[in-house]
Each structure stands twice: as structure tokens, then as C-alpha cells.
Amino acid sequence: MITSIAGKNTFLVAFLLLLSGCTSLPRSGPDGQVVESKAAITVAKEDRKVGIDYALLDLNENTLGYFEAPGSVSLRSSFGGRRGSPHDVPLGYGDVVQVAIFEAQSGGLFIPTDAGSRPGNYVTLPNQTIDRGGTISIPYAGQIRAVGRTKEQVESDIVEKLKNRAIEPQVVVTTVTSRSSQIAVLGDVKNPAKFELTAAGERVLDAISQAGGLSAAGLETNITLQRQNKTATVGYRAILDNPAENIFLSPGDTVIADHVRRTYTVFGASGLNGQFDFADTNLTLSDALAKAGGLLDSKANPAQVFVYRTVGRQSLQRMGVNVSSFKGQVIPVVFRANLRDPAGLFTAQKFAMQDKDVLYVSNASSVELVKFLDIASTVTSSASQANNAVK
Numbered sequence: 001m002i003t004s005i006a007g008k009n010t011f012l013v014a015f016l017l018l019l020s021g022c023t024s025l026p027r028s029g030p031d032g033q034v035v036e037s038k039a040a041i042t043v044a045k046e047d048r049k050v051g052i053d054y055a056l057l058d059l060n061e062n063t064l065g066y067f068e069a070p071g072s073v074s075l076r077s078s079f080g081g082r083r084g085s086p087h088d089v090p091l092g093y094g095d096v097v098q099v100a101i102f103e104a105q106s107g108g109l110f111i112p113t114d115a116g117s118r119p120g121n122y123v124t125l126p127n128q129t130i131d132r133g134g135t136i137s138i139p140y141a142g143q144i145r146a147v148g149r150t151k152e153q154v155e156s157d158i159v160e161k162l163k164n165r166a167i168e169p170q171v172v173v174t175t176v177t178s179r180s181s182q183i184a185v186l187g188d189v190k191n192p193a194k195f196e197l198t199a200a201g202e203r204v205l206d207a208i209s210q211a212g213g214l215s216a217a218g219l220e221t222n223i224t225l226q227r228q229n230k231t232a233t234v235g236y237r238a239i240l241d242n243p244a245e246n247i248f249l250s251p252g253d254t255v256i257a258d259h260v261r262r263t264y265t266v267f268g269a270s271g272l273n274g275q276f277d278f279a280d281t282n283l284t285l286s287d288a289l290a291k292a293g294g295l296l297d298s299k300a301n302p303a304q305v306f307v308y309r310t311v312g313r314q315s316l317q318r319m320g321v322n323v324s325s326f327k328g329q330v331i332p333v334v335f336r337a338n339l340r341d342p343a344g345l346f347t348a349q350k351f352a353m354q355d356k357d358v359l360y361v362s363n364a365s366s367v368e369l370v371k372f373l374d375i376a377s378t379v380t381s382s383a384s385q386a387n388n389a390v391k
Contacts, residue, residue, distance in 0.1 A: 054332035055321060059347040066319055069282045069352040075225055075245050078232035089197050089251060091130060091146045092180020099125045099138060100172045108167035109140060127176055140165055183249050185211040187257040188221060203246045204239060207255050216259035219279060226254040264353055266292040268361035269300035285337060286348040288359055295361055302339040304362035309333055309354060
């Protein structure tokens with residue numbers, strides 16, 4: 001009887017070994033050993049180490065201040081946009097204007113006594129382009145400064161210089177072409193172009209509308225406003241949600257629509273793995289985890305949540321990190337968040353995610369034991385089935 005049982009066990013072991021090496025078992029492709037054995041040349045380091053040095057930073061009260069979510073940028077606070085009225089549109093270089101001079105009666109400086117059938121007691125001067133000197137020329141008044149002044153100011157100046165020679169003169173200045181008050185709308189809009197500002201005043205969204213609207217999804221589009229030497233960028237959605245950000249434009253402004261698809265990648269013991277869009281203007285680590293389905297209670301180790309990112313050398317130096325062993329201006333950094341600590345959730349709420357970050361949630365140590373037990377259970381079950389088959 002003992003011999004019979006020993007024979008069955010020997011057969012069982014041989015049967016299992018045969019199955020483990022059988023090439024007919026289901027497989028999605030060659031395993032690692034086959035790939036390595038069939039390679040003509042293998043280029044690898046000892047123990048298959050990748051060989052990329054990186055810095056490990058724990059997210060805590062000391063490091064968080066350098067990487068927390070920035071305050072939202074505001075066009076209104078950056079440029080002082082007014083809510084009630086548009087900016088004044090003064091005359092500028094290259095503008096084409098028309099000047100009409102009225103007199104109270106004929107026989108004056110511009111209206112002859114025998115005006116006869118003239119349609120009115122006024123004269124219209126030929127159109128003039130404001131020259132590089134910033135002036136226009138008016139007969140009997142000379143050169144009149146126009147650049148940087150409103151039409152009303154130029155009219156008053158002309159009247160002042162003609163009042164002792166013309167009969168109760170009145171002046172009307174009309175803008176024919178306003179090249180100096182143009183704004184440019186560029187980037188991801190349907191019809192990039194230059195547009196003239198009007199006295200009614202155009203806002204940021206008006207300019208985008210004149211350019212045919214956005215050519216890409218608004219949720220992933222940033223709007224940059226350039227004015228003289230100042231630049232500010234906000235999300236298109238932020239302008240829609242907050243009308244105060246839809247400020248009036250000024251002559252010479254440039255509006256740039258920039259479609260940037262910002263993504264991050266999630267691996268490990270999270271509810272979902274894959275690539276995710278930011279969607280929000282400012283995405284924090286807690287937001288990123290929530291979009292990925294959170295941590296899996298049965299697998300995740302909350303104390304070992306990692307964010308992989310490259311960080312500028314100077315940023316680490318400002319933190320007091322010794323970066324002498326690293327080369328180059330960009331250093332690989334792994335941020336480690338401890339969400340097992342209740343205070344760790346506050347750091348996750350403040351830590352700002354960046355485009356192309358990699359978020360990895362580590363497995364708990366017990367998961368490896370569970371994997372081993374699953375394998376052992378599978379082998380035991382197979383052995384039992386094979387033993388029954390032998391009987």
C-alpha cells in the first residue's frame with residue numbers, strides 16, 4: 001500500500017513538472033526567460049539596475065511650501081481691469097484722421113463771403129496720417145500734437161489756436177483708421193487676426209469671439225494676455241466662471257489662446273490605472289487620487305504613495321538639498337506621501353500636480369503574502385486533482 005502511494009506521488013510530481021515546462025500552456029506571448037535566451041546580444045547592467053539616480057523627498061511641512069498649489073492668477077489683479085467702463089482709446093502713430101472746421105458765419109478764415117450754395121459753413125481737410133512726430137498739420141494752426149491724446153483734446157487744441165483768426169471756430173476730429181488701437185488674437189483660435197478697439201470697449205472674450213472662437217476644447221485652453229511688459233495667464237474656464245476676469249482690453253494688447261492637454265499617469269494599487277486629464281486649472285495630489293478611484297483598501301499601502309517628476313536643480317538647492325552628486329539642470333525626484341498619517345491628507349490637498357507626473361501607489365507587504373498563498377493554493381488544488389485522476 002505504501003509503495004502504491006509513493007508511486008502515485010512520484011507520478012504527480014512528474015506530471016506537474018511536465019505541465020510547468022509545457023509550451024502548449026496558454027500564454028499571451030514569450031516570457032522573459034525565452035526573450036533573454038533567444039537574444040543575439042544582451043546589453044544590461046549587473047542585477048538589471050536601471051542606473052538613474054534620483055532624490056527621494058517626503059511630503060511634509062518643510063518640503064510642501066516649495067511645491068504646494070499656487071494661488072490662482074488673476075487678469076483683473078494683474079492689469080487692474082475696470083468693471084464699469086472701457087479704457088480710453090487715444091490717438092496713436094499711424095492713425096488716419098479727418099478734421100472738419102466750422103465757423104459761425106461766412107467771411108471768416110475758412111468760409112469765403114460769397115459761399116453761395118455751399119452746403120454749410122464748414123470745411124473738411126484732407127485725411128491725414130499721424131506721423132512719426134505724433135502730430136497732424138492744420139492750416140493757420142500749425143502742427144498739433146495728437147499721439148496719446150483723445151479726439152476731444154485735439155479738437156480743443158485746434159480751436160484754441162484758431163479762435164483769434166476764425167469766426168467762433170468749432171472743430172470735429174473723426175478717426176478714419178485706428179491702427180494704433182489694434183489688438184492681436186493669436187494661438188488656438190479659428191481666425192487669428194488683428195482687430196481695432198472701439199469706443200464701446202472690447203473685453204477678452206469679445207476678442208476671442210471676433211477671432212471665430214476657440215479651435216480646441218475650452219477646458220484645456222489657457223488664455224494669456226500680454227500688455228506692454230506684463231504677462232498673465234489664466235484658464236479659459238476661469239474667465240467663464242468669473243466675469244470679473246473678463247477685463248477690458250487696451251490698445252496694443254495681445255491675447256493668446258494656448259491649448260495644452262495636461263495629463264498624469266497612475267500605476268499601482270489605485271482604483272483605476274491609466275492616463276488622466278487634469279481638467280482642473282490647479283490639480284492637487286488628493287484630486288489626482290480621487291480621479292483615479294482612490295486607494296484600494298485590499299492592496300494599497302497608504303504610507304507609500306509616490307509621485308515621479310523631474311525638478312529643476314535650483315529648486316532643490318533653494319530647499320537646501322545637496323545635489324552635488326547629480327549632473328545637469330534637471331534632477332529626477334520621487335515625492336513620497338504618507339497618507340496613513342492623518343496630517344498627510346492635508347499635504348495631499350496642497351501638493352500641486354504637474355503635467356506628465358507619474359503617480360504610483362505601492363502595494364502593502366501583506367499583498368505579496370496573499371499572492372504566494374494564492375499560488376500555493378493553486379498548486380495544491382492541481383495536485384489534488386491530478387492525484388484523483390491517478391486513482
